Amino acid sequence: xxxxxxxxxxxxxxxxxxxxxxxxxxxxxxxxxxxxxxxxxxxxxxxxxxxxxxxxxxxxxxxxxxxxxxxxxxxxxxxxxxxxxxxxxxxxxxxxxxxxxxxxxxxxxxxxxxxxxxxxxxxxxxxxxxxxxxxxxxxxxxxxxxxxxxxxxxxxxxxxxxxxxxxxxxxxxxxxxxxxxxxxxxxxxxxxxxxxxxxxxxxxxxxxxxxxxxxxxxxxxxxxxxxxxxxxxxxxxxxxxxxxxxxxxxxxxxxxxxxxxxxxxxxxxxxxxxxxxxxxxxxxxxxxxxxxxxxxxxxxxxxxxxxxxxxxxxxxxxxxxxxxxxxxxxxxxxxxxxxxxxxxxxxxxxxxxxxx
Numbered sequence: 001x002x003x004x005x006x007x008x009x010x011x012x013x014x015x016x017x018x019x020x021x022x023x024x025x026x027x028x029x030x031x032x033x034x035x036x037x038x039x040x041x042x043x044x045x046x047x048x049x050x051x052x053x054x055x056x057x058x059x060x061x062x063x064x065x066x067x068x069x070x071x072x073x074x075x076x077x078x079x080x081x082x083x084x085x086x087x088x089x090x091x092x093x094x095x096x097x098x099x100x101x102x103x104x105x106x107x108x109x110x111x112x113x114x115x116x117x118x119x120x121x122x123x124x125x126x127x128x129x130x131x132x133x134x135x136x137x138x139x140x141x142x143x144x145x146x147x148x149x150x151x152x153x154x155x156x157x158x159x160x161x162x163x164x165x166x167x168x169x170x171x172x173x174x175x176x177x178x179x180x181x182x183x184x185x186x187x188x189x190x191x192x193x194x195x196x197x198x199x200x201x202x203x204x205x206x207x208x209x210x211x212x213x214x215x216x217x218x219x220x221x222x223x224x225x226x227x228x229x230x231x232x233x234x235x236x237x238x239x240x241x242x243x244x245x246x247x248x249x250x251x252x253x254x255x256x257x258x259x260x261x262x263x264x265x266x267x268x269x270x271x272x273x274x275x276x277x278x279x280x281x282x283x284x285x286x287x288x289x290x291x292x293x294x295x296x297x298x299x300x301x302x303x304x305x306x307x308x309x310x311x312x313x314x315x316x317x318x319x320x321x322x323x324x325x326x327x328x329x330x331x332x333x334x335x336x337x338x339x340x341x342x343x344x345x346x347x348x349x350x351x352x353x354x355x356x
Contacts, residue, residue: 053082057082061090064101064104076114084128102133103133108129111135115141127153130142130160138160138164158188163194166194170203177223178223189226202235205235207224208243209239211224212243216252217247222254253275258283261290263291270299278306285303285311285314292321296318304342316345320349334346
């Protein structure tokens with residue numbers, strides 16, 4: 001009897017817990033079903049929206065439709081997504097007609113509103129759109145986002161500035177590229193490729209000169225130098241030579257050497273072939289691989305004994321590219337090599353030449 005009395009509270013608690021768990025499971029099931037239903041409705045609406053607007057975008061290949069469907073503000077993001085896909089698939093005057101269509105239905109105003117929405121997804125969408133639309137009125141806001149927003153949003157803002165007015169934006173974007181370590185150099189280079197190379201080269205030269213004066217040992221100078229690979233390095237050559245004359249930071253020196261293509265600049269490479277840092281020696285050897293002359297043969301043969309495998313490898317490749325050098329000449333050099341590392345590396349390059 002005592003066991004039954006003592007167990008009743010436990011039994012009641014177990015029933016309550018079981019009932020609560022059942023109710024919670026049912027509530028979660030209902031919530032999941034509602035979310036699923038909401039998703040299906042949203043997808044159905046997006047499908048109907050696309051079916052209504054795709055023919056309109058396709059018509060812009062020929063002319064701007066006179067009677068476009070009404071665009072509801074709540075469908076602004078859907079419209080911009082489809083419109084940007086059309087921008088990527090069409091070219092030339094068709095893109096201008098797409099811009100006219102966006103203005104006609106008020107999508108340009110919606111894009112401007114999205115810029116200050118605080119929603120990163122909508123901000124990126126709007127930034128790409130205003131870049132295509134060349135909306136100069138968003139300049140202050142886009143410039144602020146490029147300077148202070150997280151990387152994805154700030155890069156989209158920088159690209160929007162370049163598309164709106166590349167000449168005006170280049171100086172500011174390059175200054176930010178030097179300052180922002182969270183901007184991948186490859187992403188900035190891709191943006192610069194959309195600009196006129198006749199504008200980009202001088203702008204980079206000016207940015208490199210300004211950074212050399214402001215922070216000669218800063219990492220920003222190396223980032224700017226690496227951007228020259230995507231543009232006309234010759235236009236910035238005087239700035240690069242100035243960097244090599246006044247800066248001794250290894251990362252900067254290596255980046256500057258990587259931009260040299262003029263045969264007159266071979267002396268800058270020769271001066272760094274015995275640098276303490278292997279990647280500077282590597283950059284110097286690669287310069288000789290691009291602009292080296294026959295008289296560099298002895299120098300490169302000496303570098304085949306460098307402590308760094310990569311330096312030895314690039315030296316052997318540079319040797320193979322010298323004027324008058326061929327497979328037979330490399331084979332003779334390998335046979336005469338007294339250093340094991342030099343012989344091994346020449347053998348490596350000879351093997352690659354056979355495969356090629």
